[in-house]
Amino acid sequence: MTLGDLAFWVLSVLLVGSALAVVLSKNLFHAVLWLALALTGTAGIFLLLNAEFLAAVQLLLYAGGIITVVVFAIVVTERLIGERLSQTNRGVVSGALVSGSLLAIIVSTLMQRQLPLTPLPQPSDLTGLLGKQVLTTFVLPFELLALLMLVAMLGAIYFARPED
Amino acid sequence: MGLEAYLILAATVFCIGLFGVVTRRNTIGILLGIELMLNAVNINLIAFSHFNGSTTGMIFTLFTICITVSEAAIGLALVILLFRVRRTVMADHLDLLKG
Numbered sequence A: 001m002t003l004g005d006l007a008f009w010v011l012s013v014l015l016v017g018s019a020l021a022v023v024l025s026k027n028l029f030h031a032v033l034w035l036a037l038a039l040t041g042t043a044g045i046f047l048l049l050n051a052e053f054l055a056a057v058q059l060l061l062y063a064g065g066i067i068t069v070v071v072f073a074i075v076v077t078e079r080l081i082g083e084r085l086s087q088t089n090r091g092v093v094s095g096a097l098v099s100g101s102l103l104a105i106i107v108s109t110l111m112q113r114q115l116p117l118t119p120l121p122q123p124s125d126l127t128g129l130l131g132k133q134v135l136t137t138f139v140l141p142f143e144l145l146a147l148l149m150l151v152a153m154l155g156a157i158y159f160a161r162p163e164d
Numbered sequence B: 001m002g003l004e005a006y007l008i009l010a011a012t013v014f015c016i017g018l019f020g021v022v023t024r025r026n027t028i029g030i031l032l033g034i035e036l037m038l039n040a041v042n043i044n045l046i047a048f049s050h051f052n053g054s055t056t057g058m059i060f061t062l063f064t065i066c067i068t069v070s071e072a073a074i075g076l077a078l079v080i081l082l083f084r085v086r087r088t089v090m091a092d093h094l095d096l097l098k099g
Helices: A002-023 A026-046 A050-077 A092-113 A124-136 A139-159 B003-023 B027-051 B057-084
Strands: none
Touching: A002 A026, A002 B003, A002 B027, A026 A050, A026 B003, A026 B027, A050 A124, A050 B027, A050 B057, A092 B003, A124 A139, A124 B057, A139 B057, B003 B027, B027 B057
């Protein structure tokens, strides 16, 4: 067992464990904190896959941005008075059944295929290449993405504007 | 670790996220489940990109991460708006369209 394998197993246990805590935790605030851990674990997986730039993006946008916004949303919408409502609906058993069988289907399909065990070599300066490709081959989706983010920002401000 | 291990890990996280989406009552909880599912897809894309020696999957992931962030911002703004109008964020109380 190499060091990379060990890191993979540690990160996998961390990721699956915190993902389970996200969906099972009674307190929504704790769920968000577990989500932060899960997203950080995913950044670790990205590092294992030689995607340093994406690991950094993941930490900045997800673990930094989304967690903060979600915490704000919980603070705004949480009822401070009244009894604590149950956080799960009556579909727990059927939900577990559906997602469990989906997992079984995916895993059994993967087992039937011969998948590569060793990665193909990648260019050395991966981050630089990513930047070049985004601004040459993929420049149209990049500009569309900029438009989408502008629209999303305007939309979010419009929806959450103060009542007049 | 082979490609298979990463794909199975991503499938597991995806199914846990699906479970969260199906069972959570709070709309913010549902959004957290969706974040988990999108995250699992990103692991898949980067794993394929890594094992095929290509960068396209990584660029795709860059785009999906940005789109997810927009989705979260809009989703949470909608949740706050919903709370303002209906005074609840529980998904099963929001049954206005149920005949």
